[in-house]
Amino acid sequence: MKLSLPLAMLLAFSFAPAAHAANEADYKATYATAEAASKEAAGMRNQWTVTVSALAAARKAADGGDFDRAVAASKEAEALAKASIFQAISEKEAWKAMEIR
DSSP, X not given: OTTHXXXXXXHHHXXXXXXOOOOHHHHXXXXXXXXXXXXXXHHTTOOOHHHHHHHHHHHHHHHTTOHHHHHHHHHHHHHHHHXXXXXXXXXXXXXXXXXXX
């Protein structure tokens, strides 16, 4: 019985899909999505500086051929841009609750 658990774990890991290395096409797709979200945030006048930094890190990693890091930085930039969009939308009306009456 004790040997069956490690054997089951070994089998489970052997059938698990392998993480594939990102390529230039993956980078370009994730970067385009992140850049679009960043532009939307900028249009709302709420673009965060960390988003711009993450996009720059993605470009730098891609220029160096490290597409795994470039994709990760692009996804981070997209998440940051979406958070800034959410903030802009929620703060559009929330400030009224803080107004002194």
